[in-house]
Amino acid sequence: MPDGPQESAGSIAASLFQNELETITAAIESYGKKPHQNIAIIADPFAGQQLVIEEIKRRYPDTISYLPFFSVVTGKDFIPNLYTAKDVVVMERCHFLALRKIGGFVMLDEFLDFISSSEKLFITTWNSYSWSYLNAVRQIEGFFPEIIHLPKMDSKTLKDLILVKYEGAKIEFVDDRVIEEKKGIEVLERKITLPIVNRVVSIPWITYSPSVSKLEGIEVKDAVFDRINSIADGNYGVAQRVWERSLDYPEMKMSNIPVTPCAVDLTINEAFLLTIILSMESIQLVDLAEIAGPEINIDQNLYRLIQHGLVEEEKGYFHIKPEALKCVGNYLTRIRMVW
Amino acid sequence: MANGIQPDLTNLSIREIDVGTILYIGAVLVIAYLAARMLSWVLMRLSERAGVYRISVTMAIPLLKIAIYTTALYLFVTAIIEPSLSQLTVFAGFFGAALGFGLKDVFADIIGGLVITFERPYQIGDKIAIKEHYGEVIDIGLRSTRIRTPFDSVVTIPNFIIFDQSVSSANAGKTEMMVVIDLFIDPESNAELAMDILKDAVVTSKYVYITEHRPYTILLDDFPFYKRVRAKAYVNDLRYEFEFLSEVTRRAWMAYAREGIRPPQVQRILPETAGQTARISESPARKGINERRSVESQEE
Numbered sequence: 001m002p003d004g005p006q007e008s009a010g011s012i013a014a015s016l017f018q019n020e021l022e023t024i025t026a027a028i029e030s031y032g033k034k035p036h037q038n039i040a041i042i043a044d045p046f047a048g049q050q051l052v053i054e055e056i057k058r059r060y061p062d063t064i065s066y067l068p069f070f071s072v073v074t075g076k077d078f079i080p081n082l083y084t085a086k087d088v089v090v091m092e093r094c095h096f097l098a099l100r101k102i103g104g105f106v107m108l109d110e111f112l113d114f115i116s117s118s119e120k121l122f123i124t125t126w127n128s129y130s131w132s133y134l135n136a137v138r139q140i141e142g143f144f145p146e147i148i149h150l151p152k153m154d155s156k157t158l159k160d161l162i163l164v165k166y167e168g169a170k171i172e173f174v175d176d177r178v179i180e181e182k183k184g185i186e187v188l189e190r191k192i193t194l195p196i197v198n199r200v201v202s203i204p205w206i207t208y209s210p211s212v213s214k215l216e217g218i219e220v221k222d223a224v225f226d227r228i229n230s231i232a233d234g235n236y237g238v239a240q241r242v243w244e245r246s247l248d249y250p251e252m253k254m255s256n257i258p259v260t261p262c263a264v265d266l267t268i269n270e271a272f273l274l275t276i277i278l279s280m281e282s283i284q285l286v287d288l289a290e291i292a293g294p295e296i297n298i299d300q301n302l303y304r305l306i307q308h309g310l311v312e313e314e315k316g317y318f319h320i321k322p323e324a325l326k327c328v329g330n331y332l333t334r335i336r337m338v339w
Numbered sequence: 340m341a342n343g344i345q346p347d348l349t350n351l352s353i354r355e356i357d358v359g360t361i362l363y364i365g366a367v368l369v370i371a372y373l374a375a376r377m378l379s380w381v382l383m384r385l386s387e388r389a390g391v392y393r394i395s396v397t398m399a400i401p402l403l404k405i406a407i408y409t410t411a412l413y414l415f416v417t418a419i420i421e422p423s424l425s426q427l428t429v430f431a432g433f434f435g436a437a438l439g440f441g442l443k444d445v446f447a448d449i450i451g452g453l454v455i456t457f458e459r460p461y462q463i464g465d466k467i468a469i470k471e472h473y474g475e476v477i478d479i480g481l482r483s484t485r486i487r488t489p490f491d492s493v494v495t496i497p498n499f500i501i502f503d504q505s506v507s508s509a510n511a512g513k514t515e516m517m518v519v520i521d522l523f524i525d526p527e528s529n530a531e532l533a534m535d536i537l538k539d540a541v542v543t544s545k546y547v548y549i550t551e552h553r554p555y556t557i558l559l560d561d562f563p564f565y566k567r568v569r570a571k572a573y574v575n576d577l578r579y580e581f582e583f584l585s586e587v588t589r590r591a592w593m594a595y596a597r598e599g600i601r602p603p604q605v606q607r608i609l610p611e612t613a614g615q616t617a618r619i620s621e622s623p624a625r626k627g628i629n630e631r632r633s634v635e636s637q638e639e
Contacts, residue, residue, distance in 0.1 A: 105539065136551075335390050
């Protein structure tokens, strides 16, 4: 790895989420001057919500109280902290307030009760899948008038953000794909901006490569990031992880980027556990077992999810394997386990 | 008018029917049958991989079958005669009349099949209740519709039945469908808590599907000797209808037991109402199951 200049999390966030940070900054700056509106920052796992929070903390170290959650909230201990907190409260990973089980919404209800009667400004982050679920069952959207969805990146933005860390270092991009891999149809994604409504939407972009000639120079670099983005689906954290795992410094070979075919076919119990892991982002076995109840054999189902390459364990916490995030999200949406 | 038609009919040229013609007709029929079967099979396989679009894919099956069989019929007719357009029209009329007199039930079934295909009161994959039968539609043929009941029996229902029977489709072409779950509790138990628990049991189920247009409802009804807590919610895939019902009921009753919420006490219930406590749902499915159980117990 090069010793080149490392961009701080804050400056990456400032480049990635300029508009979103402007909205949050305006809300903090105007606090006390006009009626405040609580903010919900919603993003897929690994999509960079912590970068946004780090940047807010950096900009307003004396103005905010930072109250993150690291695992499922089981007690009301956090409520007294809300009383003593400063006027602007930044709460990270609020999806840990709810557990998908009977009686699992008590903490969330306590929190919503609190913010309903509070004069403080709450800036909260939520997992996008949890948000959709909680919004369907508890209509939490009504408590957060300002909703910010962190946008997806295109290949070019990802390339610029990842390569900025390697300024001054020479990375050689190598097209070493086998001939069969280069031929045929490839479905990529392109982002287009809709006129009038000014909305960015993703459209499938089908490419056909009959040629077997090797890509050279800048073409290889673009192809590498197109390939990374086809896995990351515009998710900065996933792209970063795929990049780091594929880079064999100073060489970046196209063949190192994993091609993970998305052919998932799970039982209902496996799909349910996968939904929980996706929605909670990272969850301990004990919490998973509590949600699953006695009818789901946790060990067996988790083993199969790990074998499928969809889930991995890290220090006792289970989370979706970043490379499989797009595949998992699409599959669970298709079978309507997530809405 | 008759004078206009007469010359055409007398000039109707019938081809010579030899072994080749018979083989040709046989081949047409066999190919049509195989093509219809193969297309059905392929589309059913595709539909299973289509997730929420499963029923949209299967919708094409009856249409394709009609197209195939109509083509086969045309080839069959033109293999025997060489009609002009007006002759073909007259022939079709006579053929229809002959069918109408001789095979009027079969003909009514075919018309029923056409009506089902184009008007779509139900589609392949739907859960329907028709007469005393309830189940998932697994095939819509030209003559009959086949449904698979919750007991895995395949019931063949003639298509003409849609002309004089009402058909109830629980999902109307969608993958999700509403399931009604009733729990009966003792009138002295905490009904508000029972409603909260049932609500949580529904919204945390692995089978539930909730959106703005597919909301859930929890209702309470008071009866002389018990209270009924009712949940109305959508199951994410109609194939999990009974699993959804069972899972929510089981989990809710486990929580009820923890909270001291009891089922209706038998001694409170008058003999003539006792049977109602066993009734969990009033859905057509439940009705069908109860009726079947009743028949089975009578047979025993």
